[in-house]
Amino acid sequence: MTRKIRVLVAKPGLDGHDRGAKVVACALRDAGMEVIYTGLHQTPEMIVQSAIEEDVDIVAMSILSGAHMTLFPAVLNLMKKQGLKNVLVSGGGIIPDKDIAKLNKMGIGRLFTPGAPLSDIVDYCTKEGNKIIARKSKTK
Numbered sequence: 135m136t137r138k139i140r141v142l143v144a145k146p147g148l149d150g151h152d153r154g155a156k157v158v159a160c161a162l163r164d165a166g167m168e169v170i171y172t173g174l175h176q177t178p179e180m181i182v183q184s185a186i187e188e189d190v191d192i193v194a195m196s197i198l199s200g201a202h203m204t205l206f207p208a209v210l211n212l213m214k215k216q217g218l219k220n221v222l223v224s225g226g227g228i229i230p231d232k233d234i235a236k237l238n239k240m241g242i243g244r245l246f247t248p249g250a251p252l253s254d255i256v257d258y259c260t261k262e263g264n265k266i267i268a269r270k271s272k273t274k
Contacts, residue, residue, distance in 0.1 A: 139263030142170045142181070144176050144181045144225075145176055158252065161256055167259065178208035193225075197229070198227045206223065207237075209223055221266070224243035226246035227247070
């Protein structure tokens with residue numbers, strides 16, 4: 135039996151709007167994933183530390199503040215420095231298409247904007263999470 139996909143849902147920065155993150159967290163949980171919600175105002179360091187402590191497969195960040203070009207790369211770089219491999223960084227928020235393309239080139243996974251169907255988010259996390267679990271089981 136394979137284990138459940140573990141997802142860390144994080145709200146970095148000063149943005150205080152977390153309804154969307156909570157809705158996504160509930161949808162992922164209802165789909166059978168283990169979800170850890172960090173709460174508001176997380177720093178990149180706090181997010182990476184939580185990802186390590188919780189042994190997650192996916193870090194999903196919700197950024198509505200406009201700081202996506204700073205926060206996504208900061209988390210990705212800290213994860214690399216910590217040697218955190220086989221963890222997908224993904225998420226969503228108010229992110230222009232041109233910035234989505236730049237973030238994807240940096241190694242950030244799919245990014246969802248407001249109005250994205252929850253089924254698309256769940257399907258993406260299920261597919262990618264299962265790939266990550268398979269890779270992790272090969273390295274153990």
